[in-house]
Amino acid sequence: MKRSLVPYIFLIPFFLDLAIFSFYTLGFGIYMSFTDFNFATTGPITNAKFIGLANYIRAITDDPTFLNAIKNAFVYVLYEPVAITSGLIMAIVLNTAIKGRSVFRTIFFIPVVTSTVAISYVWTWLYDYTYGPLNYFLRTLGLPGQYWLTYPFDIFPGVVLPIVSVMIMSIWQYFGLNVVIFLAALQSIPNELHEAARMSGANAWSSFRHVTVPLVKPALLFCVLTATAGSLQVFTEVFMMTRGGPVDITMVPVLWMQTQAFEFNRFAYGASLAYTFFLIILAIALIEMRILRRGGMVYY
Amino acid sequence: MTTAALKTRTEIASTPPRWIPSNPQWATYVRAWTFMPNPTLLRALLNSTIITVSHTLLLLLACSLTGYVLAKYKFRGERLIFMWIVSQMMIPGFTGLIPMYLLMVWFGWINTYWALIIPGAFSAYSIFLMRQYIITIPNEILDAARLYGCSEFGLFWRMILPLSKPALSAIGLINFVWIWNDLLWPMLMIKNREWYTIQVALNGLFELRTSFDYMSLVAASITIATLPLVIFTIVTQKYLIKGFTGLSYTKR
Numbered sequence: 116m117k118r119s120l121v122p123y124i125f126l127i128p129f130f131l132d133l134a135i136f137s138f139y140t141l142g143f144g145i146y147m148s149f150t151d152f153n154f155a156t157t158g159p160i161t162n163a164k165f166i167g168l169a170n171y172i173r174a175i176t177d178d179p180t181f182l183n184a185i186k187n188a189f190v191y192v193l194y195e196p197v198a199i200t201s202g203l204i205m206a207i208v209l210n211t212a213i214k215g216r217s218v219f220r221t222i223f224f225i226p227v228v229t230s231t232v233a234i235s236y237v238w239t240w241l242y243d244y245t246y247g248p249l250n251y252f253l254r255t256l257g258l259p260g261q262y263w264l265t266y267p268f269d270i271f272p273g274v275v276l277p278i279v280s281v282m283i284m285s286i287w288q289y290f291g292l293n294v295v296i297f298l299a300a301l302q303s304i305p306n307e308l309h310e311a312a313r314m315s316g317a318n319a320w321s322s323f324r325h326v327t328v329p330l331v332k333p334a335l336l337f338c339v340l341t342a343t344a345g346s347l348q349v350f351t352e353v354f355m356m357t358r359g360g361p362v363d364i365t366m367v368p369v370l371w372m373q374t375q376a377f378e379f380n381r382f383a384y385g386a387s388l389a390y391t392f393f394l395i396i397l398a399i400a401l402i403e404m405r406i407l408r409r410g411g412m413v414y415y
Numbered sequence: 416m417t418t419a420a421l422k423t424r425t426e427i428a429s430t431p432p433r434w435i436p437s438n439p440q441w442a443t444y445v446r447a448w449t450f451m452p453n454p455t456l457l458r459a460l461l462n463s464t465i466i467t468v469s470h471t472l473l474l475l476l477a478c479s480l481t482g483y484v485l486a487k488y489k490f491r492g493e494r495l496i497f498m499w500i501v502s503q504m505m506i507p508g509f510t511g512l513i514p515m516y517l518l519m520v521w522f523g524w525i526n527t528y529w530a531l532i533i534p535g536a537f538s539a540y541s542i543f544l545m546r547q548y549i550i551t552i553p554n555e556i557l558d559a560a561r562l563y564g565c566s567e568f569g570l571f572w573r574m575i576l577p578l579s580k581p582a583l584s585a586i587g588l589i590n591f592v593w594i595w596n597d598l599l600w601p602m603l604m605i606k607n608r609e610w611y612t613i614q615v616a617l618n619g620l621f622e623l624r625t626s627f628d629y630m631s632l633v634a635a636s637i638t639i640a641t642l643p644l645v646i647f648t649i650v651t652q653k654y655l656i657k658g659f660t661g662l663s664y665t666k667r
Contacts, residue, residue: 121488121567123490125483129481132537133537136515137511139514140518141510143518220652220656221649224652225645229641229644230595230614232618233637236617236620240624295659296659296660300660350509350598354598355618372509372512376513385513386513392509
């Protein structure tokens with residue numbers, strides 16, 4: 116390797132992008148969150164006053180919708196275990212010698228790449244109180260129909276039905292993603308390992324526990340991490356199904372941020388919401404890393 | 416369940432739910448093309464295609480170049496940059512949303528395609544994947560090419576890129592799908608109805624989705640809108656799935 120300027124030259128676009136779109140936006144965003152920049156009241160940013168932590172304090176103490184949104188985000192994350200587990204099970208099923216495995220894989224995968232907007236419309240019709248097939252099905256069983264997307268009361272402490280309805284849709288949509296990832300992982304386990312285990316006296320269950328599970332763990336980690344990251348930032352699903360729910364009960368952080376910034380023009384406040392939520396996520400991620408490290412699952 | 420969704424989407428008669436319409440009105444599909452006033456379905460699809468293709472190509476170029484540098488060159492700060500990229504993968508996207516929007520305003524890029532194509536061209540995840548892949552390309556090939564007088568950039572353009580086709584396809588496809596389906600960013604950046612992407616245009620039908628008169632048109636519209644990507648997926652699934660699994664199962 117020559118010691119030359121070449122790497123730096125090739126990295127110029129990257130550095131530019133970094134400087135403008137990463138550092139500058141970060142710095143400016145943080146600075147802005149300490150001002151009261153509100154397009155409607157203060158006009159251009161030069162008029163905005165520096166108000167210190169007032170935005171952040173307000174976000175935590177004076178904004179019940181934001182707190183509700185954070186709660187909803189964490190509730191929403193809970194759809195993962197269901198999606199991941201069912202995906203894993205299906206992948207195991209598909210990994211056995213079944214004809215048409217590719218076909219199944221494709222069918223399951225299609226919702227993953229279908230636009231969430233379209234899927235939301237479909238599920239809105241599914242969930243319709245009067246005309247939706249879901250309630251129709253329930254009624255033929257003699258059960259009452261439900262207000263899937265508008266029932267305003269908690270069904271568990273802290274959990275409202277509409278959010279669960281959205282979660283069910285997400286489980287349906289991203290089920291295929293987990294299937295595909297786990298299937299790839301399962302198929303990359305060479306059969307020799309299983310045979311060796313058999314020869315050492317393992318039965319099917321032991322072979323599964325000691326050969327399959329450890330080799331699937333990286334895939335599991337990958338699924339959990341990407342799903343968590345994605346679900347905390349959920350936007351489209353909620354936006355398209357409930358717009359934040361009747362009276363903001365299904366509000367989620369990104370949607371609330373977007374509402375504050377682009378409907379109410381409170382850009383500075385919106386930015387502070389973003390960073391507050393980010394810090395919360397960071398704290399939780401660090402705790403999670405610590406726990407996982409003790410369990411021996413972290414590789415970096 | 417997949418079939419349930421498909422059937423509901425092709426519901427043509429707007430009556431209480433039946434799985435198979437008794438009086439299918441195929442004309443709805445024809446009307447769906449022109450029923451959206453502005454943008455029309457076709458125009459929205461066109462917008463989406465232009466943006467998505469451009470962005471993906473730019474992204475592939477940018478990320479492969481950066482990944483190549485990180486993979487094959489030793490220089491001061493290499494470790495630091497790599498660490499930065501890995502940590503960028505952890506930072507959620509919404510933190511930059513508002514400042515980025517303001518930046519777009521100042522650049523005058525709001526309401527243009529630029530705002531959808533240029534930012535995000537250097538995706539940390541993609542750079543990471545490219546680097547991981549390019550590392551597996553043997554250095555001997557590159558040295559040999561140098562001996563034959565290949566320029567440094569030529570090395571990249573003529574050797575690395577062709578050799579990275581699997582990675583490029585996988586990354587390109589996964590990003591293509593992601594950008595195509597994105598709602599938040601285009602919704603914020605484009606105000607002019609003519610320039611709406613397909614997702615934003617579909618969002619415009621939000622109020623109509625429960626109105627009996629228009630429900631079937633909405634259903635037909637979303638079916639038409641979803642079809643390109645479904646076909647795309649079926650055709651490219653092998654590489655697409657590789658991208659989704661993070662290129663991590665190509666070597667074992």
